[in-house]
Amino acid sequence: MNLVYINSANGLSKAALETVTYAKKLGADVAVVTNGNAAAELLATLGAYGASTVLQDAGVDGQDPSQLVKLVAAAAAKVGASTIIFSHDLIGKAVAPRLSVRLKAGLVAGAVALPEADGSTKVNVFSGKAFGFVKVNSAVRIISLLPNSIQPEQTGGNCSTEAFDSQAGSSAITIKATKKPEGAIPLPEAELVVSAGRGLKGPENWGMVEDLAAALGAATACSRPVADIGWRPHHEHVGQTGVAIRPNLYIAAGISGAIQHLAGVNGSKVIVVINTDAEAPFFKAADYGIVGDAFEVLPRFTAAVQRFRAAQH
């Protein structure tokens, strides 16, 4: 049996659907364990992605990894899990390592593909500059799946939901405040990302970045210097010391493409670079390049996307 942990407290994220799809593709039956009090009808939709059963512990709010590890371990024992899947998101990064110690089960952290024929699983190493193939030496294995590595896939099917009291105890973490911008697409999950750097010259010019992002339905991001000088919030900073992302499309305007920036975005499927300097190193990593002024190109790009979208409807 494959067991998938998802956090359903804020609905079903794309990352959650990816993990269920991944578990289904591994071959065995799929059980899901989740915290929070999502409606049973919502959880039942996981059947279409391959889950046969969902264990729901509404008593765990999902804020404390030391509770979540007990929840997942109890579910693993109940269903007899041989593989346990997490998303390699902020919760998975906190809980999967704890579970590895608790079950003495090897962890493949940040898988980007299904296991190979020899049982090893591909992960990014050296900040996306290379791949490694990890073999697990224990009977039970844990895999955390990097978001956007596979697409959710509906194969049809039904699943049952049952209440599950995991005896996870109380939370050791007190929440004082939560800041979550409304409606924003979380950067690591975004399929399309529009990013800009110092070439934009000031925070007041970000309107044209946001316009293009809105036309595409993309998330916005920025380079390190822009976050450091406070033009944009730190959580938008992609790169070696910021967030690492792997969207389908990454558009970079006014970013030269230093190696530290590339480390955060080189998993992108398609990269578009807009820069006035034809010698900018980013062009070497780009699929499409525009040598031009972002102040002129971005509004034209937005208009072109709007024409395309209008023609589609």
Next chain:
Amino acid sequence: MNILVCISKAPDTTSKIAFTNGNTQFDENGVQYIVNPYDEWYALVRALELKEAQGGNVTIITVGTASDDAVIRKALAIGADDAIRIDAPATDAYFVAMQIAEYAKGKGFDLILTGKETIDYNGSQVAGMIAEALELPYISIATKLDVAGSTISCEREIVGGMQEVEVQAPAVISCAKGMAEQRIPNMRGIMAARTKPLNVVAPAALEALTTFSTYSMPAAKSSVKLIDPNNLDELVALLHNEAKVI
């Protein structure tokens, strides 16, 4: 307050990444090792700031061989009081975390800090594993850290935002950008680091749970297709028809 800061060596960010021995080993030829930036800039510097404000001791710990001593001395030069090296190659995250947990058990550390990940294997595993082994609370990817008495306050990243949280010491915290600023060691620090205690400890009998069987490099990018800045409709058409991303 006694703080244990876990550090790892990592190849300098500009290192050429290559593999040897039939792509089964990282090619260390010409590679300059540094203290993993997350461990140094954020975990270690914040630990030193807390010590300077409130007193106490900052110990650094790493799992590695004698060749890692240069990296340890650099961390001592930045200001740590003493260092522990568990004398074994760092085979996997589980092995490293369990060695550190074995050492830290019963030593009364109020805080155990790590960087949010290393820039070579990027697993973000060691801190969570130490926390589980020692049955401590764990705050992952914290961007702020303050301590008042036994209350630890942090700001941490959550999916799509930030959260202010509190736990009671002792706890394990993985540290990210925002927590502190890089410190360049001065000559006095470098001189002092030579004589600070670096205790080499025999490893506990433990097995790794994972191995890297092989490595590969990403396929080379084909050269960039340049688009006329006056013809963005062409770019949008290519993104739709050729790249199939919109």
